[in-house]
Amino acid sequence: MALAKHIEELKKKREEARKGGGDKAAEKQVAMGKMLARARINALLDDQSFQEYDMFAQHEARDFDMAKKVLQGDGVIIGTGTIVGQPVCIFAQDFTVAGGSLGLMHSRKIVKIMEHALKLKIPLIGINDSGGARIQEGVNSLAGYGEIFFRNTISSGVIPQISVILGPCAGGAVYSPALTDFVFVVENISKMFITGPEVIKTVLGEEISMEDLGGARVHSEISGNAHFYASSEIECFDQIKKLISLIPHNNDVKAKKLEPKPPCHDCQIGDIVPDDPAQPYDVRDVVKAVVDSSDFFEIHEHWAKNIVIGFGRMNGITCGFVCNQPLVLAGVLDVDSSDKAARFIRYCDAFNIPIITFVDLPGYLPGTDQEHAGVIRHGAKILYAYSEATVPKLTIILRKAYGGGYIAMGSRHLRADFVFAWPTAEIAVMGPEGAANIIFRKEISEAENPEEMRLRKVQEYKEKFANPYVAASKGYIDSVIEPEETRDILLHALELSFDKAVSLPNKKHGVPPF
Amino acid sequence: MKNIKEEKLPVEKSELVRFTVNGMTMSTTLTKKFRNRRMWTRPDEKQVSSFIPGTIREVFVKAGDQVQENDRLLILEAMKMMNVIVSPITGTISKVLVAPGEKIPKGKVMVEFE
Numbered sequence: 001m002a003l004a005k006h007i008e009e010l011k012k013k014r015e016e017a018r019k020g021g022g023d024k025a026a027e028k029q030v031a032m033g034k035m036l037a038r039a040r041i042n043a044l045l046d047d048q049s050f051q052e053y054d055m056f057a058q059h060e061a062r063d064f065d066m067a068k069k070v071l072q073g074d075g076v077i078i079g080t081g082t083i084v085g086q087p088v089c090i091f092a093q094d095f096t097v098a099g100g101s102l103g104l105m106h107s108r109k110i111v112k113i114m115e116h117a118l119k120l121k122i123p124l125i126g127i128n129d130s131g132g133a134r135i136q137e138g139v140n141s142l143a144g145y146g147e148i149f150f151r152n153t154i155s156s157g158v159i160p161q162i163s164v165i166l167g168p169c170a171g172g173a174v175y176s177p178a179l180t181d182f183v184f185v186v187e188n189i190s191k192m193f194i195t196g197p198e199v200i201k202t203v204l205g206e207e208i209s210m211e212d213l214g215g216a217r218v219h220s221e222i223s224g225n226a227h228f229y230a231s232s233e234i235e236c237f238d239q240i241k242k243l244i245s246l247i248p249h250n251n252d253v254k255a256k257k258l259e260p261k262p263p264c265h266d267c268q269i270g271d272i273v274p275d276d277p278a279q280p281y282d283v284r285d286v287v288k289a290v291v292d293s294s295d296f297f298e299i300h301e302h303w304a305k306n307i308v309i310g311f312g313r314m315n316g317i318t319c320g321f322v323c324n325q326p327l328v329l330a331g332v333l334d335v336d337s338s339d340k341a342a343r344f345i346r347y348c349d350a351f352n353i354p355i356i357t358f359v360d361l362p363g364y365l366p367g368t369d370q371e372h373a374g375v376i377r378h379g380a381k382i383l384y385a386y387s388e389a390t391v392p393k394l395t396i397i398l399r400k401a402y403g404g405g406y407i408a409m410g411s412r413h414l415r416a417d418f419v420f421a422w423p424t425a426e427i428a429v430m431g432p433e434g435a436a437n438i439i440f441r442k443e444i445s446e447a448e449n450p451e452e453m454r455l456r457k458v459q460e461y462k463e464k465f466a467n468p469y470v471a472a473s474k475g476y477i478d479s480v481i482e483p484e485e486t487r488d489i490l491l492h493a494l495e496l497s498f499d500k501a502v503s504l505p506n507k508k509h510g511v512p513p514f
Numbered sequence: 515m516k517n518i519k520e521e522k523l524p525v526e527k528s529e530l531v532r533f534t535v536n537g538m539t540m541s542t543t544l545t546k547k548f549r550n551r552r553m554w555t556r557p558d559e560k561q562v563s564s565f566i567p568g569t570i571r572e573v574f575v576k577a578g579d580q581v582q583e584n585d586r587l588l589i590l591e592a593m594k595m596m597n598v599i600v601s602p603i604t605g606t607i608s609k610v611l612v613a614p615g616e617k618i619p620k621g622k623v624m625v626e627f628e
Contacts, residue, residue, distance in 0.1 A: 203535050206554055278596045330595035362593045
């Protein structure tokens, strides 16, 4: 009897806590087109798998009449659960409780679940929906942010960290997502910025809406802060589930291997790349023609589209793909595409994911804006990332591989394990036009008909050097293969290099270009 | 540069500027990059601009044409590639501002919609 009374009390307390900010605040949240924090967790995690902690946490703030204010769970929900059977740690800020503002207890809860994730070596998912620092708690809320950023950093490369932006995430708060591996945003719901439109207007006189400044589209297409864009929260959760199913759950293990499945029949590899090197094509069709079930999970789909990155399985094994995209900007490397590829390569290396590179690029993008934006130091990141990576590195040169671009894109010289080239490959120090103009400058200028001579020399150079056989004769590529052989050869190379062991010189850490 | 009062203070050889952010005022110098920055303007969805300098090779549309999203508009050769420029929207073309053979800089408006 007495026990029943205690249980009744517990039930009542739980019910109270689950109310969050109350019905009115909940209605407001729904009116904004947003799901409630608990509903989000339940939609993302496997059914009935969520276990909540620190449900009864209360703040200890006393200034500004805070002592009278009860904030359920202090505005954040933390716990554990599973996604497609994989255990994860999760926190979700509850905007209905004091605008999801971050005070000391709120941050302590987040820190607690982060420490769990790191100790248990399982992925961490953070759902961000917060007005920012709880001003009434002053420097304590800053301390809270700092503790979170520190743990984001320390956990980097150990466990996957995923940030889901489902509301405002402004000011210092943006740095937690920025330190994590993958950021998900949703149309009309996500807002991220360091300083908002108001401040920008008063300081600089620039008028801009919140959406144009830091909406989902901006971060998916322009800034590159977000990796995945969805048009609804449910679609966003499906993307997260898919990602979790593909990646290893910490840096000690490899991704779960699934049953091998062939690519779809209608993805024929032979017809994709046009013979004429000046004709574009979609490199994603090449990836789909080699991966299991033709299922390619693209990351950063809308940003720096001149390079394509993402995950796909090869005979059940998760691989990271890095591909130049001739369809966009001719597939050149530039500031953004270098950043995009380099970070992905480092992610794959940190989490034991083999890297497969498809090469077709004319080189780095020329231009004053690129040079002044630091294409040298940004471009260097790709070289650094490939060189440092010790996971299996397999490279296929589809067509153009010229100059610095050839070296950067997972070349033998940066220790690719296997490099193959299609017969359409052109591997040379620079394009035929440029090379002929330099090498034969004198002959061209002294010829009776310089233009005719120039064309002849370009043709000569093309026939002699714009092919894979010069590089093959020097062992820089391992073999020239038919497009149809690509998947089988990759599978063979993957099997051979799957457990490769390479050690780098002992050091605290390198100093990569930033 | 509204609300940034350029104010010469008695600091030798430096150009201090008064800045107010969140009610906090400070005097500071500005970088060249900051001074030369462009004001943000909303991109016009009814204009298709070149993303790279190059040569127009083919134009598939003319003023008055109705096009669907992703229809081919023209070919811009750049970086030795025949880049196909497709329509970002469904609509009617009001102006075609380039012709085959024309060399254009980056950011040039090529096609305008009604």
